[in-house]
Amino acid sequence: MSKRKGGKRGLTPRAEDFSAWYNEVVQQAELADYSPVRGSMVIRPWGYGIWENMQRALDDMFKATGHQNAYFPLLIPMSFIEREKEHVEGFKPELAVVTHAGGKELDEPYVVRPTSETIIYAMYAKWVQSYRDLPLLLNQWGNVMRWELRTRLFLRTSEFLWQEGHTAHATAEEAEDEARMILGVYRRFMEEWIAMPPLTGLKSEAEKFAGAVRSYACEALMQDRKALQAGTSHMLGQNFARQFGLTFQNEEGREEYAWNTSWGVSTRLVGGMVMTHGDDVGLVVPPKLAPTQVMVVPIARGDDQAAAVMKKGDEIVEGLRGQGVRAAIDRRLHMSPGAKFFEWERKGVPVRVELGPRDLARGEAVVAVRVNEDGAPRKEAMSDAQVVAGMNDRLDALQARLLEAAIARREAATHRGEVSSVDELGELLDSGAGFVHSGWSGDPDVEARVKDATRATIRVIPGEEFRSASAPARCVGGGSAQMEVVWARAY
RNA sequence: CGGGGCGUAGCGCAGCCCGGUAGCGCGCCUGCUUUGGGAGCAGGAGGUCGCCGGUUCGAAUCCGGCCGCCCCGACCA
Numbered sequence: 001m002s003k004r005k006g007g008k009r010g011l012t013p014r015a016e017d018f019s020a021w022y023n024e025v026v027q028q029a030e031l032a033d034y035s036p037v038r039g040s041m042v043i044r045p046w047g048y049g050i051w052e053n054m055q056r057a058l059d060d061m062f063k064a065t066g067h068q069n070a071y072f073p074l075l076i077p078m079s080f081i082e083r084e085k086e087h088v089e090g091f092k093p094e095l096a097v098v099t100h101a102g103g104k105e106l107d108e109p110y111v112v113r114p115t116s117e118t119i120i121y122a123m124y125a126k127w128v129q130s131y132r133d134l135p136l137l138l139n140q141w142g143n144v145m146r147w148e149l150r151t152r153l154f155l156r157t158s159e160f161l162w163q164e165g166h167t168a169h170a171t172a173e174e175a176e177d178e179a180r181m182i183l184g185v186y187r188r189f190m191e192e193w194i195a196m197p198p199l200t201g202l203k204s205e206a207e208k209f210a211g212a213v214r215s216y217a218c219e220a221l222m223q224d225r226k227a228l229q230a231g232t233s234h235m236l237g238q239n240f241a242r243q244f245g246l247t248f249q250n251e252e253g254r255e256e257y258a259w260n261t262s263w264g265v266s267t268r269l270v271g272g273m274v275m276t277h278g279d280d281v282g283l284v285v286p287p288k289l290a291p292t293q294v295m296v297v298p299i300a301r302g303d304d305q306a307a308a309v310m311k312k313g314d315e316i317v318e319g320l321r322g323q324g325v326r327a328a329i330d331r332r333l334h335m336s337p338g339a340k341f342f343e344w345e346r347k348g349v350p351v352r353v354e355l356g357p358r359d360l361a362r363g364e365a366v367v368a369v370r371v372n373e374d375g376a377p378r379k380e381a382m383s384d385a386q387v388v389a390g391m392n393d394r395l396d397a398l399q400a401r402l403l404e405a406a407i408a409r410r411e412a413a414t415h416r417g418e419v420s421s422v423d424e425l426g427e428l429l430d431s432g433a434g435f436v437h438s439g440w441s442g443d444p445d446v447e448a449r450v451k452d453a454t455r456a457t458i459r460v461i462p463g464e465e466f467r468s469a470s471a472p473a474r475c476v477g478g479g480s481a482q483m484e485v486v487w488a489r490a491y
Numbered sequence: 492c493g494g495g496g497c498g499u500a501g502c503g504c505a506g507c508c509c510g511g512u513a514g515c516g517c518g519c520c521u522g523c524u525u526u527g528g529g530a531g532c533a534g535g536a537g538g539u540c541g542c543c544g545g546u547u548c549g550a551a552u553c554c555g556g557c558c559g560c561c562c563c564g565a566c567c568a
Contacts, residue, residue, distance in 0.1 A: 019562080019563095020562090023561090023562095034560085034561090038559080038560075090567090091567095093566070093567090094566085094567070115568090144568090146567070146568080148566085148567065149492075149565085149566070149567085150562095150563090150564090150565095150566090150567095155568090156567070156568075160568070162568070209568095217568095228568095229567095229568065230568085231568080232568070264568070265568080266568050267568090268568050269568095298526095299526065299527055300526065301525080301526060302525095302526090305526095306526090333526090335526090335529095335530095336525085336526050336528085336529070336530055337526060337527065337528070338526085338527085338528035338529050338530085339528085339529045339530085340528095340529090341528050341529080342528070342529050343529085354527070356526090356527050357527090358527070359527090366527085455564095491567095491568095
């Protein structure tokens, strides 16, 4: 909780208490609020608008790669969840179960979906008979529930919104390609839209999805140097196909089990965005995700001026919209310009245009970009025409600047030298390292021991493009290096 | 589930130790004046003090029980 009075003036600085800062930003930027139900949240219009922009971009990418949307029901028979052994073990502790309905106890309880593999593959089993029915490439947008012990807005709530893709293929190779292709889609989305550059790669056995053969993941580094698992893509093998009888006849007429993948990203991405770009003033929303990219703040003395300024402001907004910019004008008259400046900065609007009588007289407006290059002026006066004509470039430049800054932070917090002891890993993490590369023997006991000692886990066995130039020879916690891994403390 | 903290106006809090008709700041409403970095003045609305029980002439305050929320650790998108 903030010790600051009034709840409106200033945030706890990130350096003082990152966790408190995060909670304050989320609430003061009006992204979300606590709901009356423990562990769940209300997503407010500003936060939901950001999510909608994420959805639209991802949905386009899924469609472009051959997927279609469908919707499967919220309630899943308990017996379905219990079908796949690792899957039950993974999810049982966090299931919410419906035992009564219509005033009667149900014969078989339903679980509120924690994920939909079981119901979806049960349905696929009905729909797929022949290799000609494959691949089946569906996605669904929906909500899921996992009864979490400890929750945080966006990062971990009992109910959250996400998309889950589920595919069925005739061969293992094809399923493997799909899982990797989607990982690439996620990576591209995170870089291009959220300006949040993740590491991608494979999960260790201990960290993989319950029921998967292999899990791939995007891991992003937050400003407090903790990793956030931002998206996962799973190669499910034939595990679910076997349990749900998802079979097809191949070209030779033999019956085979299909190969599946599943993959998802959630509203957690909004939390990732907050922790990647936010500053001590408040939220910073990358232009491509901002529900409003440009907010015009009129400044006026008296009714006549107000009318003139509003008229000019409307013209600028129209001009911007004509350029495809999401622009709006803040017409509230009871609020002082200064108060509006603070409010829109707190909410992370990428660009503010200030328009007062002085500007009007000169045919100008003042442009203030939310995040500037070091040393660059905070505000710039320019002609109305320049405000409009230059806006897309200005937004693109900000988007690029945010990505560059995030990459620079990630690289600065990445340790790639040799690390040979558990103590050394702990010291590195304590002294400001985020991602630490090292060798690993592949022994899960080592991973567990390191976790106990340092609270760090293997976030990812990095894909080719994220591996060190020369593979680390030494292992944290002993053994001979079979592969390179990336350690971090994680959300 | 373990540890810590907190429940008093929409929000943030004081009052509680030492019982006596509930207060402050912000916000909100009305009016006037204001507006280039969180406006000013005046007037006003708003509370079963988390719930149940006990002690007492009298409980926000003391005692007992319950409930809820937040934060920190073990599991997780």
